Amino acid sequence: MTVPCVRVDREAGEEARRRLAEDNLVNQQREIVVEDGYIYIPVTDPAAVADEYAVVNRSAPERETQTMPADLVAFDASYERLGEVVLIDEDDPEQARELADAIVASDIPTKTVLNRASKIRGEQRVRDWEVLAGEETEAVHREYGCDFALDLAAVYFSPRLATERHRVAEQVAAGEQAVDMFAGVGPFVVPFAKRGAAVVGADINETAIEYLRENAERNGVADRVTAVHGDVREVLDDYESWADRLVMNLPHSADEFLDTARRLAGEECVLHYYDIQHEDDPFSPGVRALRDAMEPEYAVEVETEHVVRSYAPHEDNVVLDVRLLRA
Numbered sequence: 001m002t003v004p005c006v007r008v009d010r011e012a013g014e015e016a017r018r019r020l021a022e023d024n025l026v027n028q029q030r031e032i033v034v035e036d037g038y039i040y041i042p043v044t045d046p047a048a049v050a051d052e053y054a055v056v057n058r059s060a061p062e063r064e065t066q067t068m069p070a071d072l073v074a075f076d077a078s079y080e081r082l083g084e085v086v087l088i089d090e091d092d093p094e095q096a097r098e099l100a101d102a103i104v105a106s107d108i109p110t111k112t113v114l115n116r117a118s119k120i121r122g123e124q125r126v127r128d129w130e131v132l133a134g135e136e137t138e139a140v141h142r143e144y145g146c147d148f149a150l151d152l153a154a155v156y157f158s159p160r161l162a163t164e165r166h167r168v169a170e171q172v173a174a175g176e177q178a179v180d181m182f183a184g185v186g187p188f189v190v191p192f193a194k195r196g197a198a199v200v201g202a203d204i205n206e207t208a209i210e211y212l213r214e215n216a217e218r219n220g221v222a223d224r225v226t227a228v229h230g231d232v233r234e235v236l237d238d239y240e241s242w243a244d245r246l247v248m249n250l251p252h253s254a255d256e257f258l259d260t261a262r263r264l265a266g267e268e269c270v271l272h273y274y275d276i277q278h279e280d281d282p283f284s285p286g287v288r289a290l291r292d293a294m295e296p297e298y299a300v301e302v303e304t305e306h307v308v309r310s311y312a313p314h315e316d317n318v319v320l321d322v323r324l325l326r327a
């Protein structure tokens with residue numbers, strides 16, 4: 001069986017392995033292979049690998065040294081890792097207990113195991129967690145070379161959006177002015193600032209704003225980040241007509257904030273608008289809401305319509321990238 005591997009010259013192998021490990025992309029279940037002057041590093045998510053690396057499919061023997069949770073349970077062991085906090089989604093309490101014990105007994109570095117105990121809910125989009133091992137709900141998560149400290153019990157965060165956030169961050173140019181209207185702990189704000197943009201992030205969750213400030217410091221971009229606590233409709237008066245780029249990641253209710261987006265947009269502004277809609281017609285409700293809110297003050301040009309992920313049966317989480325040009 002072949003697996004995706006990053007292929008680099010032998011001399012560049014250690015640097016590449018270190019960078020991939022920092023981003024949690026090294027496939028720990030396969031051996032690294034050295035052949036014909038190249039090193040092949042098996043990776044878990046080829047789409048998340050930085051563009052500078054070539055990804056090829058090839059065989060790589062299974063590692064025998066590490067014990068993974070899947071080796072210890074008889075059912076499908078799925079989990080996500082946020083630093084040393086491991087997240088599971090098990091409805092059956094016995095299976096949840098067994099999986100948590102397997103994770104702790106495995107070789108993956110684990111300080112806490114959390115089981116999803118509710119859907120994300122409320123204005124702050126936080127979910128409840130059942131703590132199955134350890135105590136701490138604070139994690140330090142690495143995503144595309146940025147570190148994010150966050151407390152899952154107090155703020156929204158989803159590692160599943162990493163590839164999407166990276167797609168957007170790659171469009172950001174140095175010197176741009178960007179506003180993330182629903183910034184959370186900063187997974188859009190920090191990479192934008194790393195690319196040289198001046199970025200304002202607002203959030204109604206005060207703890208998220210404290211983490212956003214901490215994360216800007218951690219990643220060396222505090223001088224380009226302004227974190228503002230409060231309802232985005234009320235706290236960004238100083239930034240009217242300021243933004244070259246706007247991010248609106250509050251699916252389900254982003255349409256209620258389009259008047260604010262119009263006030264923040266500059267002469268020309270790219271707006272990344274996240275929405276959740278039925279799979280039969282996922283884009284046109286958002287396009288309609290955008291045109292209703294922006295026209296005639298702005299011409300609305302839809303540049304990208306794209307499904308980010310399936311959200312629920314027959315429901316998609318989608319994004320519209322829209323260019324606004326003041327008429």
Ligand SMILES: C[S@@+](CC[C@H](N)C(=O)[O-])C[C@H]1O[C@@H](n2cnc3c(N)ncnc32)[C@H](O)[C@@H]1O
Nearest residue numbers: 123124156182183184203204205230231232249
């Ligand atoms: C889906 S989360 C997105 C967070 C972040 N952009 C990310 O990708 O992880 C939405 C965020 O919007 C915040 N929020 C909800 N209503 C708000 C409002 N009226 N003004 C500012 N922030 C708000 C919530 O507290 C939450 O952190």
